Amino acid sequence: MEDTTPTNSSERWIDIDKLLTRNGNLVGPGFEPGPELRDFLQQDCKVLCIGAGGLGCEILKDLALSGFVNIDVIDMDTIDVSNLNRQFLFRLQDVGKPKAVVAAERINARVPGANVTAHFGRIEDMPLQFYQEFTVIVLGLDSLEARRYMNSIACSLLEFDEEGNPDMSTIKPLVDGGTEGFKGHARVILPGVTPCFECTLWLFPPQTKFPLCTLAETPRTPAHCIEYAHLILWSQQRSHEEFDTDDEEHMQWVYSNALARAKQYGIEGVTFQLTQGVVKNIIPAIASTNAIVSAACVLEALKLITMCSTGLNNYMMYTGSQGIYTHTVAYERDPQCPVCSAGVEVVAPADTTLQQVIDLMLAHPQLGKMLAHPSVSYGSKQLYARGIYEEDSRPNLAKPVRELLEGDEPAALLTVNDKKLSASLRVRLRLKEPQQ
Amino acid sequence: MSDQSGNAVDNKSKRYDRQIRIWGAEGQQRLEHARIALLNCSPTGSETLKNLVLGGIASFTIVDGNKVQPRDLGNNFLVDAARLGHSRAQVVTDLLKEMNDLVSGSYVEDTPEELLQNNPSFLEGFDLVIATQMPEQQLLQLDELCRAKGVKLLVVRSYGLMGYMRASLPEHVVIESKPDSKVDDLRLTCPWPALLEYAYSFDLAAVDKHVHMHIPYVVLLLLALHEWRASLGPDTTPDRLPGNAAERGAFKQVLQGMRRYQGEDGLPLEEENFDEALKSAFHAWTRPSTPSEVRVILEDPKAQNLEPSTPDFWLLVAALRKFVASEGGGRLPLDGNIPDMHATTDLYLQLQRLYRQQADADVAAVEGHLAALLGALGSPGRAIASSGVRHFCRNARNIRVVRYRTLAEECSSDAAAARGASLAAALSEEGSTANANLYLLLRACDRFAATHGRYPGAHDSTVEDDVPLLKQAAQQLLGELGASSGQVQDDYVAEMCRLGAAELHVVASVMGGMAAQEAIKLLTQQFVPFSGSLIYNAMASTTSIFAL
Numbered sequence: 006m007e008d009t010t011p012t013n014s015s016e017r018w019i020d021i022d023k024l025l026t027r028n029g030n031l032v033g034p035g036f037e038p039g040p041e042l043r044d045f046l047q048q049d050c051k052v053l054c055i056g057a058g059g060l061g062c063e064i065l066k067d068l069a070l071s072g073f074v075n076i077d078v079i080d081m082d083t084i085d086v087s088n089l090n091r092q093f094l095f096r097l098q099d100v101g102k103p104k105a106v107v108a109a110e111r112i113n114a115r116v117p118g119a120n121v122t123a124h125f126g127r128i129e130d131m132p133l134q135f136y137q138e139f140t141v142i143v144l145g146l147d148s149l150e151a152r153r154y155m156n157s158i159a160c161s162l163l164e165f166d167e168e169g170n171p172d173m174s175t176i177k178p179l180v181d182g183g184t185e186g187f188k189g190h191a192r193v194i195l196p197g198v199t200p201c202f203e204c205t206l207w208l209f210p211p212q213t214k215f216p217l218c219t220l221a222e223t224p225r226t227p228a229h230c231i232e233y234a235h236l237i238l239w240s241q242q243r244s245h246e247e248f249d250t251d252d253e254e255h256m257q258w259v260y261s262n263a264l265a266r267a268k269q270y271g272i273e274g275v276t277f278q279l280t281q282g283v284v285k286n287i288i289p290a291i292a293s294t295n296a297i298v299s300a301a302c303v304l305e306a307l308k309l310i311t312m313c314s315t316g317l318n319n320y321m322m323y324t325g326s327q328g329i330y331t332h333t334v335a336y337e338r339d340p341q342c343p344v345c346s347a348g349v350e351v352v353a354p355a356d357t358t359l360q361q362v363i364d365l366m367l368a369h370p371q372l373g374k375m376l377a378h379p380s381v382s383y384g385s386k387q388l389y390a391r392g393i394y395e396e397d398s399r400p401n402l403a404k405p406v407r408e409l410l411e412g413d414e415p416a417a418l419l420t421v422n423d424k425k426l427s428a429s430l431r432v433r434l435r436l437k438e439p440q441q
Numbered sequence: 442m443s444d445q446s447g448n449a450v451d452n453k454s455k456r457y458d459r460q461i462r463i464w465g466a467e468g469q470q471r472l473e474h475a476r477i478a479l480l481n482c483s484p485t486g487s488e489t490l491k492n493l494v495l496g497g498i499a500s501f502t503i504v505d506g507n508k509v510q511p512r513d514l515g516n517n518f519l520v521d522a523a524r525l526g527h528s529r530a531q532v533v534t535d536l537l538k539e540m541n542d543l544v545s546g547s548y549v550e551d552t553p554e555e556l557l558q559n560n561p562s563f564l565e566g567f568d569l570v571i572a573t574q575m576p577e578q579q580l581l582q583l584d585e586l587c588r589a590k591g592v593k594l595l596v597v598r599s600y601g602l603m604g605y606m607r608a609s610l611p612e613h614v615v616i617e618s619k620p621d622s623k624v625d626d627l628r629l630t631c632p633w634p635a636l637l638e639y640a641y642s643f644d645l646a647a648v649d650k651h652v653h654m655h656i657p658y659v660v661l662l663l664l665a666l667h668e669w670r671a672s673l674g675p676d677t678t679p680d681r682l683p684g685n686a687a688e689r690g691a692f693k694q695v696l697q698g699m700r701r702y703q704g705e706d707g708l709p710l711e712e713e714n715f716d717e718a719l720k721s722a723f724h725a726w727t728r729p730s731t732p733s734e735v736r737v738i739l740e741d742p743k744a745q746n747l748e749p750s751t752p753d754f755w756l757l758v759a760a761l762r763k764f765v766a767s768e769g770g771g772r773l774p775l776d777g778n779i780p781d782m783h784a785t786t787d788l789y790l791q792l793q794r795l796y797r798q799q800a801d802a803d804v805a806a807v808e809g810h811l812a813a814l815l816g817a818l819g820s821p822g823r824a825i826a827s828s829g830v831r832h833f834c835r836n837a838r839n840i841r842v843v844r845y846r847t848l849a850e851e852c853s854s855d856a857a858a859a860r861g862a863s864l865a866a867a868l869s870e871e872g873s874t875a876n877a878n879l880y881l882l883l884r885a886c887d888r889f890a891a892t893h894g895r896y897p898g899a900h901d902s903t904v905e906d907d908v909p910l911l912k913q914a915a916q917q918l919l920g921e922l923g924a925s926s927g928q929v930q931d932d933y934v935a936e937m938c939r940l941g942a943a944e945l946h947v948v949a950s951v952m953g954g955m956a957a958q959e960a961i962k963l964l965t966q967q968f969v970p971f972s973g974s975l976i977y978n979a980m981a982s983t984t985s986i987f988a989l
Binding site: 014015016017018019020021023024026027028029030031061064070071085086087089090091093096114115116117151186188219223224225250270271272278280282288289290291292293294295296297298300301303304305307313315317322324325326327328329330331333353400 | 448452455456457458459460461462463477484488491492495496497510512514515516517521522539540542600601602618619621648655781782783784785789790816876895896900921929933934936939940941943945946948950951953954955957958959961968969970971972975979980981982983984986
């Protein structure tokens with residue numbers, strides 16, 4: 006029976022319903038318009054928002070006003086005054102409180118029916134089963150590492166059939182947004198279908214650091230003086246204390262020492278604002294770019310789930326400082342991606358032992374960088390395990406790996422785990438007969 | 442770390458810290474003096490204003506005649522369920538003020554149409570009017586009014602899965618456009634005497650190992666140029682530059698030949714300054730050029746026909762023009778900045794000083810021209826502060842001017858021919874057809890609404906029947922615009938009917954972000970605002986700008 010209270014009447018959702026109940030020609034594949042779609046969004050769908058900061062606040066609002074009801078949000082930070090120019094769910098009196106908690110409260114209070122659950126903590130501390138429950142995960146993160154982590158989580162949920170094709174029912178969609186000043190991006194990651202974060206890691210060049218000898222011997226710019234105080238002087242004079250960017254006294258210490266160094270060398274331009282920027286690696290941020298990127302992400306999540314329109318394929322970059330310019334690119338998967346493909350291929354002679362296979366992986370240009378002390382399993386069978394089962398599984402190392410696998414398949418899908426990895430890796434082992 | 446006891450000034454600068462790093466204290470000041478009028482506070486307007494309130498504008502006034510209805514609870518964050526039936530303008534005003542108590546807000550419970558009819562002078566108190574969800578016919582009147590009163594206008598619309606935005610003001614000038622990338626202004630192809638003298642003071646053969654590997658690459662490149670010219674023969678002119686691939690290769694060889702590979706102790710030397718010099722070798726043969734946008738500005742009649750009413754910007758352009766024609770030798774003033782480069786502190790600072798001194802000399806020359814121009818104008822007491830001239834000269838290659846057609850010029854059928862052809866072309870080209878269709882159809886929808894009293898597809902029962910009617914309106918419009926060779930696509934006609942003028946929160950939020958960003962550029966006078974008609978396509982996640 007239709008709910009006719011003003012807060013949940015069809016009158017309320019009249020705009021969204023046009024999108025979800027009317028058929029069209031420019032829609033997603035398999036679109037089935039009807040009231041069941043909004044019912045699904047509001048009842049069965051669970052969406053996770055990673056981050057309750059600049060992007061997260063916007064994402065939560067956009068989700069709640071796009072028909073989503075069951076929304077979880079996770080963030081490990083507390084609110085700071087410098088958040089208030091864009092993280093609009095927070096007020097001055099909230100400073101010091103957990104972002105996820107306050108954000109959830111505010112959305113629930115403002116949007117009738119919204120059911121936002123807060124998790125004040127780190128994404129690394131949630132078990133895999135937690136992430137498995139969600140229909141889609143939207144990322145409002147500000148670091149490469151966190152993105153890589155969430156990417157590996159989503160991709161680890163992907164299963165493949167014997168031919169190495171992804172099992173569509175195990176795809177955990179991610180929508181990832183990022184901003185920096187007037188620039189931003191929104192992308193859709195369907196593990197196994199579109200490139201994952203790891204496939205396109207080359208999009209993010211490594212951050213350059215100042216050479217130590219410049220800091221120590223030939224400073225030339227204010228930033229050199231600041232990093233000298235932060236990295237060199239601190240470890241010389243206060244090595245017993247861990248430097249804390251949130252500690253006002255630590256920052257002031259770095260600032261005054263940077264000033265002294267600059268004065269000594271005749272370099273102008275050290276300010277407290279610059280000191281903060283350099284030491285904390287502050288990314289300038291404004292409400293407008295966050296609003297654009299977040300809404301674009303939530304729109305993609307909505308389209309993904311309902312097929313109400315064509316989806317972004319698969320990466321949109323936005324830049325708004327000189328006019329307005331967007332560029333949409335369909336990046337391609339890396340077929341050898343260690344995180345989202347059916348497995349990086351390792352070829353070995355037919356009589357190779359398990360130990361030799363492990364050595365090959367460690368020597369592999371891509372795999373080697375990701376592994377230190379790997380454990381190897383084949384399906385549900387542990388071939389070699391680190392930790393408490395190490396002794397029991399050690400004899401397998403000397404055996405020809407062919408004996409440990411089933412049948413005479415030319416290729417076997419191995420799962421590799423390692424402390425260095427955030428989620429397991431797939432390796433496709435191919436054994437070659439001598440004449441091949 | 443909590444800081445609830447901090448004083449107000451401290452909290453204010455902390456609050457705006459992340460954005461002050463983008464537009465500086467001066468930009469922030471301009472923003473904090475801005476008075477904004479918002480017409481209609483459905484989500485498109487509310488989201489736009491929310492982003493500006495967070496940024497710290499001085500004040501806003503919302504004009505909206507509606508009451509809060511259930512539909513608002515489905516798409517607008519700036520209303521609350523407890524105040525169903527209240528004035529929407531009032532509710533949005535209250536909730537926005539909660540977001541930033543440094544901003545003043547007020548409202549007028551009136552439709553914009555009524556207000557503008559009864560009290561057009563209402564617009565005079567504002568720096569910027571943001572008109573949202575208004576049909577073309579009303580916008581034409583509004584634009585005329587804004588132009589007459591010298592008020593900037595920003596038009597924003599969300600319509601189903603598309604959005605539209607357009608700014609309208611006679612002219613917008615920018616000194617600090619802050620482009621994303623810039624080429625360092627090193628002038629190695631035309632060094633001034635003091636720079637050359639400094640470079641030649643280095644005897645590469647005689648200096649010790651430490652100095653040799655710390656000579657800044659600017660010096661190395663100048664020395665290499667000298668040596669390369671010498672290798673070509675005694676008649677080589679002192680301004681000869683490596684002109685082709687072969688010469689450039691030879692030049693790089695000369696540079697490599699200047700390296701030391703072993704220290705006095707016999708151990709190999711890593712000379713990073715030479716590595717940098719090689720990477721930056723193009724500076725030795727690439728002449729500084731004036732960006733085309735700046736050349737156009739220099740030639741603008743406004744910089745030549747000076748009058749007492751001429752704004753400072755154009756006087757500065759006039760002075761700049763005189764500099765370029767005389768002391769500048771065809772070039773803009775030296776920007777004075779050098780990038781960081783491998784060098785000892787002292788050598789770097791010496792070089793930096795040289796560049797700053799020459800930049801200052803150029804500023805003084807421009808000031809001289811400015812004084813002469815002001816004198817000729819006969820405006821006693823009119824002056825431009827030295828700091829202003831310096832700021833202008835430092836940014837000479839970044840100055841930009843944006844001009845905007847009136848909405849009438851875009852929409853009227855007079856002189857449609859040129860625009861008609863470009864619209865027809867945009868409709869037929871693969872890369873632009875989708876968004877050109879949306880542009881055309883949005884305008885056709887307004888026509889439809891004017892004829893039928895409702896938007897196409899407004900009700901489920903009319904979605905199908907409205908399709909041929911909307912198509913008809915679109916074709917008629919094409920004819921009026923002189924673009925009858927253009928074709929509108931049936932799929933897009935059908936989609937526009939399907940969307941039934943829905944105002945989706947996510948689309949309103951994208952538009953609200955872009956509109957706030959543009960408003961900020963217009964108010965801070967930094968960065969470059971877009972000009973033309975922007976179409977946001979939420980289906981494909983693309984934007985296009987049409988200059989029509």
